[in-house]
Amino acid sequence: MKFKITHCLLTFFFLSFGYSQSPNQNANGGEFVFNSDKSPCLTxxxxxxxxxxxxxxxxxxxxxxxxxxxxxxxxxxxxxxxxxxxxxxxxxxxxxxxxxxxxxxxxxxxxxxxxxxxxxxxxxxxxxxxxxxxxxxxxxxxxxxxxxxxxxxxxxxxxxxxxxxxxxxxxxxxxxxxxxxxxxxxxxxxxxxxxxxxxxxxxxxxxxxxxxxxxxxxxxxxxxxxxxxxxxxxxxxxxxxxxxxDPYAGSCNNMNVDSWWQSQRPYINPGVNAVLTHDADPIFPACPTTETTNEENQFDLNQSIHFAIYLKDQIAGTSVNLRLIRPDNTDLYNWNFDLTDNYPASWWRWIFTLDIQGEWKWEATYGGDTVTHAFNVGDPLSVEDNDLSQTSVYPNPFTDHVQIISDKKIVKAKVVDVLGKSVLSIEQFSEGIQSLNLENLSNGLYIIKLESDLKETKTIKLVKE
The missing domain is CATH 2.70.70.10 (Glucose Permease (Domain IIA))
Incomplete structure (x- = not known):
């Protein structure tokens, strides 16, 4: 009897603390279709x-x-x-x-x-x-x-x-x-x-x-x-x-007998192109408008977080292993997502809220690729800066616009309010970011996080008057 009680207690322990499960949630998303009109590249x-x-x-x-x-x-x-x-x-x-x-x-x-x-x-x-x-x-x-x-x-x-x-x-x-x-x-x-x-x-x-x-x-x-x-x-x-x-060698290549690749890639080559977190679903507008990606890596406690994966050469009958990993490196969820169709490109999304502060990880394994994406839940001011000591924002306090003064190339700027909610997120890799239009913000305190092309970061408090 004593053995049975001990066994039951151990079983309860592992179920409560050592076991991660599949989320009770269907995925949103599907196929991404390129060149559906089959337009010729040249006349x-x-x-x-x-x-x-x-x-x-x-x-x-x-x-x-x-x-x-x-x-x-x-x-x-x-x-x-x-x-x-x-x-x-x-x-x-x-x-x-x-x-x-x-x-x-x-x-x-x-x-x-x-x-x-x-x-x-x-x-x-x-x-x-x-x-x-x-x-x-x-x-x-x-x-x-x-x-x-x-x-x-x-x-x-x-x-x-x-x-x-x-x-x-x-x-x-x-x-x-x-x-x-x-x-x-x-x-x-x-x-x-x-x-x-x-x-x-x-x-x-x-x-x-x-x-x-x-x-x-x-x-x-x-x-x-x-x-x-x-x-x-x-x-x-x-x-x-x-x-x-045709650079590819194959039994139906009637143009050349051998491969012209140093290392020929597979005909179907499944893999993970990206693993991302978003504060809303990405928007794929009509061509040629740039997508609204809604990418975000900083979230409030209990905020709805959109977890997405982006695949190439999805194969029916295969599955993607997905993990949502707590700050202590234990799994909140660990499950296999079954794929039922053949798609050249696809994306899939789940929504969760998290109540533990710290750096979490979102991970996908498919086609030999394991891609891990880190994001933060909790106070954005807890993230340490990384050597943008000569970077400042002027004027501060501000009214409508601010200038970014830096000896480094700033390529990302994210503005959050005092609750940590993102109100503006901009990326500009080619030319860098020199100024921000913040005229639509209400008066109050904000935090701006800047990132350089060398991944250096700086967090600055801003006051709008």
Whole structure:
């Protein structure tokens, strides 16, 4: 009998203190669809014009004895690294999804065969068959474009043989406009096209200059015929531009026999792009309006917190392990969220209130990725500053506007009231933040938290009169 009582007490202890459970709550969210209209990236006329420009530039460089590919400096084709890189300022784990591979089936419409014998590509009624790889930015592609978070880099070393900039970069449809792009010829004569770049973001090097593998080329944008920020990556074997290359090796690749990647990524490559906390659900407005992400890392006790995950290549029949971790590193919740559909990109959200002050963690594991996001519950003034000693806000007290005076580049500013509720949150990675418009705030005491591009922080009390 004594053994049974002890056993029951131990069981109660573990149930009460050592056991975390699934929340009794359904997820909100679902699929994110990119390029639902299946717009061609280039018209036939635009493609022909690009080819003529490239051939003309190559001829000029050759006559000047400056065309490196003509000097037989390399044998065999290049092996590519991935042409996208997240900027150091980005807080996301990954920044892209793939909406379409090269279409190997010349018939149309809806006659699709990608390198893996699947249908992850597109064509149109007019006869366009997709001739490149489309890598869309996810999550929050417009926000990432505004803040220069998704960088296009040279997949292989080579020579710039053409570039075009100055075009509108917030396209949402098929509009017959040309894209902003850079074209790089490799030592074997093959040429890579990098299209849809952000206006004004292109590498400042000139035609004829060399670029190294991994060198910055530009920012992912939505110039030309486009329905949102993405990179169109297209490759040809030589300057006749008659033979496409599909960099992926696969049984249905009828263009080339081997892979052109240094390390070929899987056809379906599930993973976690971001794990975030929000004070409200993110808003995905109509193209081309920047998303309202409502990202927040500072919350009041018992405030409703929106916990979200952002996935790429979601696979039906798999599950995501999710953990909500207390400040003492024990689990409040630890559960598996089952996925029932195949989506190139998806997001899912749960809402909880927390009554323990301190630094919490929100964690997701999927597709080999484990991503942990830290956030704070309780008094924002308890967070220590990290060396922005020369940073100040003027005037203080203020009436409508304040100036941020700093020897550092301030990229984030968050204003909370005395209860810790966020009333303003701004991020500006490319140019930094020099001033804030606070005219809509009521008179009273506020706290502003500033963050530099080096993750340095400072918290300042503000008084509005």
């Amino acid at each position: 036939t006329e635009q493609r022909n014009h690009i080819k003529e420009t490239l051939q003309a530039n190559e001829g000029l460089l050759k006559r000047e004895n400056a065309l490196f590919a003509s000097q037989n400096r390399g044998g065999g084709h290049p092996l590519f690294i991935w042409p996208l890189r997240k900027a150091t300022e980005s807080n996301y784990n990954e920044i892209y999804g793939i909406s379409g591979y090269v279409d190997h089936n010349p018939s149309y419409p809806n006659q699709l065969t990608d390198y893996n014998c699947g249908t992850k590509s597109y064509d149109t009624n007019s006869g366009y068959n997709h001739q490149g790889i489309d890598m869309f930015t996810w999550p929050f592609g417009w926000k990432m474009m505004d803040n220069d978070e998704a960088e296009i880099i040279a997949a292989a070393p080579g020579q710039i043989i053409a570039k075009h900039d100055g075009e509108f970069d917030r396209s949402c449809n098929f509009n017959n406009n040309i894209w902003n792009a850079i074209y790089v010829q490799h030592f074997d004569g093959s040429v890579a096209w990098y299209g849809h770049m952000k206006n004004g973001s292109l590498n400042p090097k000139n035609v004829g200059d060399m670029v190294a593998e991994g060198e910055y080329l530009g920012i992912v944008g939505s110039s030309g015929n486009s329905t949102g920020p993405h990179l169109h990556f297209e490759v040809y074997t030589d300057n006749s531009y008659t033979q496409l290359v």
